[in-house]
Amino acid sequence: MLELRTVTSDEFIPWLHAESRAYGNRLDNDPEVLRPHFDLARSIAIFEDGSVVGGAHSHSIAMSIPGGAARIAGVANIAVQPTHRRQGVLTQMMRHQIHDIHARGEPMAALFASESAIYGRFGYGIGSLREQWAIDRHHNRYARRHEPGGRLRFVDPADITRELPEVCRRSTVGRPGLIEKPLHHWEQESRAPEHQQGGRGGLFYVAYDDDAGRTQGYAKYRTTGSTLVVNELMAVTRDANAALWRFCFDVDLITRTEAEKRPVDDPMPWLLADPRRLQRSTRDGMWLRLVDAPAALQLRTYQTDDRLTLQISDDLCDWNNGCFDLAGSPDGAACRPSQSTPDLSLTIAGLASAYLGAAGFTTLSQAGLVNEQTPGALHRADKMFAVPQQPWTPHNF
Numbered sequence: 099m100l101e102l103r104t105v106t107s108d109e110f111i112p113w114l115h116a117e118s119r120a121y122g123n124r125l126d127n128d129p130e131v132l133r134p135h136f137d138l139a140r141s142i143a144i145f146e147d148g149s150v151v152g153g154a155h156s157h158s159i160a161m162s163i164p165g166g167a168a169r170i171a172g173v174a175n176i177a178v179q180p181t182h183r184r185q186g187v188l189t190q191m192m193r194h195q196i197h198d199i200h201a202r203g204e205p206m207a208a209l210f211a212s213e214s215a216i217y218g219r220f221g222y223g224i225g226s227l228r229e230q231w232a233i234d235r236h237h238n239r240y241a242r243r244h245e246p247g248g249r250l251r252f253v254d255p256a257d258i259t260r261e262l263p264e265v266c267r268r269s270t271v272g273r274p275g276l277i278e279k280p281l282h283h284w285e286q287e288s289r290a291p292e293h294q295q296g297g298r299g300g301l302f303y304v305a306y307d308d309d310a311g312r313t314q315g316y317a318k319y320r321t322t323g324s325t326l327v328v329n330e331l332m333a334v335t336r337d338a339n340a341a342l343w344r345f346c347f348d349v350d351l352i353t354r355t356e357a358e359k360r361p362v363d364d365p366m367p368w369l370l371a372d373p374r375r376l377q378r379s380t381r382d383g384m385w386l387r388l389v390d391a392p393a394a395l396q397l398r399t400y401q402t403d404d405r406l407t408l409q410i411s412d413d414l415c416d417w418n419n420g421c422f423d424l425a426g427s428p429d430g431a432a433c434r435p436s437q438s439t440p441d442l443s444l445t446i447a448g449l450a451s452a453y454l455g456a457a458g459f460t461t462l463s464q465a466g467l468v469n470e471q472t473p474g475a476l477h478r479a480d481k482m483f484a485v486p487q488q489p490w491t492p493h494n495f
């Protein structure tokens with residue numbers, strides 16, 4: 099007999115062990131250090147005869163959206179033990195969790211998926227994309243000569259918590275989809291031995307200071323054999339951006355540079371003299387769920403001043419089903435239930451992919467996720483939801 103409920107304090111460690119088993123890992127370090135970061139009221143499990151067979155967690159996080167930020171649910175630690183896979187355990191937990199998030203008044207939920215086939219059925223859509231890069235040393239010249247105005251320096255890992263979060267924040271202003279990296283993640287990073295940070299090779303932090311001594315960017319990288327892997331590169335200014343990538347390309351003994359989790363509209367490929375040599379692959383980044391669709395639509399701002407009637411279908415959250423009148427502008431929005439004829443009809447997952455700008459309505463319509471009822475509505479929706487910078491979610495939560 100399966101029972102779904104929150105875990106008690108005594109069940110926290112068995113709950114972590116069940117998650118580890120689902121991923122095929124062992125809990126090597128003392129799991130007690132994780133306890134302060136979990137809210138037991140949001141840690142759910144499915145029990146069989148008192149033993150955890152599956153679990154999931156959510157916590158409140160801030161995500162940047164067009165025009166500001168929203169407090170939403172960050173969903174993580176989703177796991178079903180291999181002994182109980184494909185018996186509907188995840189389905190039960192997802193249904194319960196989405197209703198719980200709704201009851202908490204959080205209008206959206208976000209997660210990172212281990213496999214991209216899992217969460218669409220629960221109304222999640224791709225909220226942001228990311229790219230993976232690789233380039234050979236012989237082909238990484240810039241098209242235009244770059245004369246750095248500042249200087250590079252290594253940062254001691256012990257100092258990253260003090261130095262880098264503010265640079266990270268300034269480098270991403272105005273971009274949707276960003277989840278603020280919690281301080282304890284920076285602290286964990288700064289304390290962890292190099293071999294645990296990224297798995298391979300040594301890990302290094304390099305900062306770029308402008309001629310006034312102000313830090314305008316940093317790169318976090320590791321080396322493995324003759325490959326340099328850029329885990330993270332954040333730049334506030336274009337000078338810092340060009341200088342940091344140049345550095346990551348030119349380190350001696352390196353023949354290849356790779357980069358992880360880059361935004362799809364990153365300026366770096368536009369610096370290159372021979373951009374075709376940059377191998378790029380795109381994949382899903384963060385998955386977004388509009389838990390309370392009208393509330394979420396009302397939170398963001400819009401590029402144009404316009405109105406649209408949206409007919410939303412949602413298999414899991416009945417309150418999202420129906421027509422909503424969205425009146426949006428660069429100053430704000432209102433979204434209310436409506437009796438009008440819809441301009442567009444769409445699935446809740448399709449709307450999630452359009453929400454931060456990862457996909458346009460015309461594209462989604464061509465994939466069958468949106469239907470245009472009023473001629474011209476797709477084009478108007480594309481203009482209304484347009485974002486100057488593509489959504490990006492480089493930090494896991």
Ligand SMILES: CC(C)(COP(=O)(O)OP(=O)(O)OC[C@H]1O[C@@H](n2cnc3c(N)ncnc32)[C@H](O)[C@@H]1OP(=O)(O)O)[C@@H](O)C(=O)NCCC(=O)NCCS
Pocket residue numbers: 120121176177178179182183184185186187188189190210211212213215216219
């Ligand atoms: C992925 C995982 C959570 C799925 O749990 P589960 O209890 O087996 O899922 P369910 O039985 O509720 O499956 C619901 C549906 O999703 C499908 N599904 C589940 N996992 C899937 C996967 N990895 N790939 C494709 N489809 C999947 C099922 O086939 C089922 O489809 P149906 O409704 O058409 O029959 C579980 O296998 C697991 O923990 N895997 C290892 C850890 C992991 O990847 N966790 C997810 C982290 S984001």
